[in-house]
Amino acid sequence: MQPTVQSLLDHPALALGLLTPSAQLPEGALAARVAWAHSSDLADPTPFLDAGHVLLTTGTQFGDDAEAGFAAAYVGRLRETGVAALGFGTEVIREGTPESLVEACAAQGLPLFEVPYRVPFIAIARTVADLIAEDAFARQAWALNAQRAISLAALRPDGLSATLAELSHRLGAWVGLIDATGSLDREAPADGLGQPLLGEVVGEARSMLRRGQRASRTLVAGESTASPQRMTLQTLGGGGALRGVLAIGDSPELDQAGREVVTSVIALAGLALEQNRDLDRARGHLRSGLLRGILAGDLTLAERVATEMWGPLPSAPMRIAVTDAPLTAVDRLTELLELRVEERGGRLFFGRDDEQFVLVLEEADSGLADEIAAEFELPVGLSDPVGTGGIALAHEQALRAVERARESGSGVVHFDEISRQGVLAFLARTDARAVALATLAPLTEHDAESGTALLTTTRTWLEHGGQFDATAQALGVHRHTVRSRIALAERLLGRDLSGFHARADLWAALLAVD
Known part of the structure; x- marks a missing residue:
């Protein structure tokens, strides 16, 4: 136990007498830890003192020629330095302790004790040193015992959980592990940290994980x-x-020895998680192989292996989801999906296909696509629901949908959103923009130079099926105006817009530039 002012006062061999009434001292003053004992009769010994020191003096500086107020200023300097207590050795220079010093210590809340003549200052310093050494030895022994117990816990079947439970027991504090997906994976004791505290801890952990750098907070x-x-x-x-x-809750055991124990747990937990990572990679290769079989329509082997490893494959109707697999998110996304597979008893399958993740989902699990897009800010394409015979088609649909999702950076695009717009709209969104801009350039340049509205008129005319009256009504102009504008557009474009082919080509160009 580290020495305190009270433990020195209670030490029978020192026979120290407290002169400042404990009721007049600040709360906890006598419980303050003592870092060292130092003796000095200087009028200002503070340059040689640190916080937590006990100062011992024989009172030479309190001679008859001491100025009025010297004691109060002297005690004030000691208080500012953080001195834990002052000891006055009597009958060496003078008999008793100066009354002015007693009053100043009582007024400023500094514990003052009297040291009998028979007790040398070196005995007090040695006692402090012995108690500090005993405390250091006790903390080292505690740390060794804790590390031994934690090492044995790591050898149990669920070594990681046992390790965290042992650390929690040794520290007397809550301990939690937030996994790479930002979810509370395990804790000790169970439900030991309620809301809103748990939410704040998990939120800060997620922020640290997103930064992707080793850190402590x-x-x-x-x-x-x-x-x-x-x-x-x-x-x-x-x-x-x-x-x-x-994450570790506050504990009085988190001194240097306690931090060493925590460091060993961090090493063990990191090793356990790295081993899990290697196992995850092996399972990932197995998943990728099974995925190729599923997409090729060979479900027999995939069903058998998946059932033994994770549970049965999803049942129809099912959807295929495709998302990108950037290197910075592969491990976290894999862990999230593994957790979701476990929660669903296997009725969810996923695997990597080159630089993409492909998910086979039951209809009820379509919301997982939104979760992935929101959590990882990734584009996700989701197919229409299909039966077991339509997996290859659904995969193709998801690929087209994720291409559309990439245009906005992230988010979920359902294939039926594309199919509702028609084939022409899809074709116009591939690599046609540059060609479309060149096709429409005669109209856009004429509008810019002459202040006309040929492009708007042409678009509206096509939207209304080439009907001049309907177009005129939509634009609020005369039908002859529409006719003259379309005629001018035909001359500028160098094509006859009376035929279906020319109109369809021009409409595709308009879609592409949109």
Whole structure:
């Protein structure tokens, strides 16, 4: 136990007497930890003192020629330095302790004790040193015992959970592991941290994971509540491939020895998660092989292997979802999908196909596409529902849909959104924009130079099936005006717009530039 002012006062061999009434001292003053004991009779010894020191003096500086107010200023300097207590050795220079010093210590809340003549200052310093050494040895022994127990816990069947439970027991604090997807994976004790504190911890862990860099954070959770808690968060895994975040509640055991124990747990947890990562990679290769069989229509082998590994494949009607697999998100996305597979008893299948993830979903799980798009800010394409014989077609639909989703960067595009717009609209969105701009250039340039509305008129005319009266009514002009504008557009474009082929080509160009 580290020495305190009270433990020195209680030490029978020192026979120290407290001169400042405890009732007049600040709360916790006698419980303050003592870092060292130093003796000095200087009028200002503070340059040689640090916070937590006990100063011992024989009172030479308190001679008869001391100025009025010297004691108050002397004590004030000690208080500003953070001195834990002042000891006055009597009958060496003078008898008793100066009354002015007693009054100044009582007024400023500095514990003052009297040291009998028979007790040398070196005995007090040695006692402080011995107690500090005993405390250091006890903390080292505690750390060794804790590390031994944690190492044994790591050898149990669920070594990671056992390790966290043992750490929680040793620290007397809540311990939680947030996985790479930003979800609370396990905790000890169970339900040991309620809301809103848990939500704040998980939110900060997700922020650390998104940065993708090794880091540690200190968070005061629940500051707006009646019982805020100081939490320590530490990432697990290497930069760019974080495996999770270890969160630890506040504990009096988190001194240097406690931090060493936590460091060993971080190493063990990181090793366990890396081993899981290697296993995940092997399972990922298996999934990719089975996926190729599923997309090729060979469900027999895939059904058998998937049932043994994860559970039965999704049942019809099902959808295919396709999303990109950027290197920065592969591991986190894989862990999220593995969790969702476990939650659904296998009725969800996924695998990597080159630079994409392909998901086979039951109709009820279509919302998973939205979850992926929101969590990872990725484009996702979702097919129409199909039976077991339509998987290849659904995959093709999802590929077309994810191409459309990439145009906006992220989000979910359902294939039926594309099919409702028609084939021509789809064709116009491929690589036709440059050609379309060149096709329409005569109209756009004429409008810019002459202030006409040929492009708008032509678009409206096509929208109304080439009907001049309907177009005139929509534009609010005379039908002869529409006729003259279309005639001019034909001359500028160098094509006859009376035929279906020419109109369809021009409409595709308009769609492409849109």
